[in-house]
Amino acid sequence: MKIITVYELDKAPTAAGGAPGGEEAPVVRRVHAAPTAPGSSALGPRTFCGKDTFAMEAAPWKPSEHPGSSWYPPECADRLCSTCEAAMEDEF
Numbered sequence: 001m002k003i004i005t006v007y008e009l010d011k012a013p014t015a016a017g018g019a020p021g022g023e024e025a026p027v028v029r030r031v032h033a034a035p036t037a038p039g040s041s042a043l044g045p046r047t048f049c050g051k052d053t054f055a056m057e058a059a060p061w062k063p064s065e066h067p068g069s070s071w072y073p074p075e076c077a078d079r080l081c082s083t084c085e086a087a088m089e090d091e092f
Contacts, residue, residue, distance in 0.1 A: 002036045003088070004043050005059040005072050008051070008081075031076045032056065033084040049083035 008030040032047040034056075043053050061073040071088050072080060 002041060003063050003071055004034050004036060005061050005063065006032050006034050006043065006047065006053055006056040007059055007076075008032060008056055026057070028076060028079055030081050031059070031072045031079050031084075032081045033071050033088050047081070047084055048087035049081050051081075 007026075007028045009026040010029040032049060032051060032053075034047045034053050035044045036042060037044045043058055045053060047053060047056075059073060059076075063069070063071045070077075
């Protein structure tokens with residue numbers, strides 16, 4: 001089973017007053033781990049904590065590309081979902 005790191009996003013204005021076009025830039029609120037869909041490399045429907053992945057964004061961080069590293073990007077260590085983190089510790 002492959003793991004995909006996903007971001008739960010909030011929309012918040014940037015310090016410069018928003019993204020071009022007046023849109024708000026997404027901000028990573030929480031970092032989750034999700035298994036791939038059975039028989040596929042696509043993101044599965046739920047994270048390890050049970051949240052729906054539909055509105056989440058896959059992180060560019062690929063745990064399989066960083067052997068020996070954590071399942072999440074180091075710069076997001078302060079935004080980990082504690083339930084997903086516990087599941088990752090128990091499973092892997």
